[in-house]
Amino acid sequence: MTPGTSNHDLFENLRLELRRGSLVLAVLAALRKEQYGYTLRKTLSEQGMAIDEGTLYPLLRRLESQKLLLSEWREEEKRNKRFYRLSAEGKSILKQLLAEWQSINASLNGML
Amino acid sequence: MELLDRYLKAVAKALPAAQREDIIRELSEDIRSEMEEKESQLGRELTEAEQEGVLRQRGNPLLVAARYRQDQRTLAFGRQLIGPVLFPFYIRVLSFNLGLTFAVILTIFMALGVSGHPIGFNSILSSVLLQLFIQLGAVTLIFSLVDRHLAKHPDRWDLSGQGGGLWCGVKIEKNIDLHIPPDTPRVSRIDSVSIIIACAVALLWLTEVKTYPFLILGPAAAFLKLAPIWYQVYFPIVLLTVAEIVRAIINLVRPDWTRFRAIFSVFSHSAGLVVAYFLIRAGSWVVAGGSAAEHAEDYARTVEIVNQCIYYSLVLAAVLSAVMLVIRVAALLRPSRGQAGSPSAGAPVKEGN
Numbered sequence: 341m342t343p344g345t346s347n348h349d350l351f352e353n354l355r356l357e358l359r360r361g362s363l364v365l366a367v368l369a370a371l372r373k374e375q376y377g378y379t380l381r382k383t384l385s386e387q388g389m390a391i392d393e394g395t396l397y398p399l400l401r402r403l404e405s406q407k408l409l410l411s412e413w414r415e416e417e418k419r420n421k422r423f424y425r426l427s428a429e430g431k432s433i434l435k436q437l438l439a440e441w442q443s444i445n446a447s448l449n450g451m452l
Numbered sequence: 453m454e455l456l457d458r459y460l461k462a463v464a465k466a467l468p469a470a471q472r473e474d475i476i477r478e479l480s481e482d483i484r485s486e487m488e489e490k491e492s493q494l495g496r497e498l499t500e501a502e503q504e505g506v507l508r509q510r511g512n513p514l515l516v517a518a519r520y521r522q523d524q525r526t527l528a529f530g531r532q533l534i535g536p537v538l539f540p541f542y543i544r545v546l547s548f549n550l551g552l553t554f555a556v557i558l559t560i561f562m563a564l565g566v567s568g569h570p571i572g573f574n575s576i577l578s579s580v581l582l583q584l585f586i587q588l589g590a591v592t593l594i595f596s597l598v599d600r601h602l603a604k605h606p607d608r609w610d611l612s613g614q615g616g617g618l619w620c621g622v623k624i625e626k627n628i629d630l631h632i633p634p635d636t637p638r639v640s641r642i643d644s645v646s647i648i649i650a651c652a653v654a655l656l657w658l659t660e661v662k663t664y665p666f667l668i669l670g671p672a673a674a675f676l677k678l679a680p681i682w683y684q685v686y687f688p689i690v691l692l693t694v695a696e697i698v699r700a701i702i703n704l705v706r707p708d709w710t711r712f713r714a715i716f717s718v719f720s721h722s723a724g725l726v727v728a729y730f731l732i733r734a735g736s737w738v739v740a741g742g743s744a745a746e747h748a749e750d751y752a753r754t755v756e757i758v759n760q761c762i763y764y765s766l767v768l769a770a771v772l773s774a775v776m777l778v779i780r781v782a783a784l785l786r787p788s789r790g791q792a793g794s795p796s797a798g799a800p801v802k803e804g805n
Binding site (some may be wrong): 376377381393394395397398401413419420421422 | 481486511
């Protein structure tokens, strides 16, 4: 393995780690408006927060089991789709997380 | 969308039963949405190659299913040997093997106990530990090799097997209706690989058991030995095992040769029944040996009880083999599934309760 490759791998690992936490915030924020999985994935991608389906759906399930999201199967365009939206608890957590994120952002801006 | 249905089936098989239907419905909806969007962009239906491209981008069905599992345990000694993808299958296989082995050990010790033979704690412990060591070592080695292969080549999978490319033999629940059309029947390649490995291990064991009878008799090997009938059926048993390996290799190359497998199965079950007949007819399968040979009368009761256990096991094996033979023959006589009418290939996943 060349030093360049190793450096690239290290950067990639750290970048993914950095994005992982932000993704929860992005998903919660996007689900203030009810959406189903596919449109949510497109919304996130259009906003520059692309997430692959193998990560998104398990994350949605985890957030739902933590009672931050509510979901419901409904027919749309002759097909059954699972729609997700933020729960009351989710809204409260999102508010706190956003405050925390803004505080981290302000601290980092001060240091950089 | 036959390919999509096969892909979903492969993912479904590796998912926990409780969440399976719900996850598959959602995954199905997501993939169909993506395919439909591509079709509306192109203004035509996707070709099979394009559909495969979409599925390839989704990734190996085993890895996709693993992301949904909450059980992310691994096996590691310094470095990781078995990752979270294969760990549940590893535990399942190990539990089955150890359960079976300990049932055999328990039967032997019970036979010894009932016949009044003194059983020392040390002999029980050494037998259990030896089997634990052998089973744990063999199963861990095979799974860690498969895990390394999977980590090295995550994209090396296909949908040509009945349940998708990489498949570890988890039974799909009957109550899940995935509306999968009866596509061309195929022999799963993972089934074929599993049979090749299992038969190769069995061949090795058959070779070694002649030299080391404790592999089958456990601690009783000190005063028991196998009756001559086993040496008479030894070659046919080896031949049947080799034939099964050859059959699995052929089906690995030609998974569409399902009729060949069915015909072979009828032949192998028939041959197995003939071997079972000669074995049952022999009436005695172990005799006093080693230090006990000179005091055969003292060990007569032990020999009788062990022989009774073997008798019931052989009868059970023969009955199971006969039932399998009837099922295989009936399947051969039935018209092939491919000729029957099939439901709409593009039908969505059925809604659950």
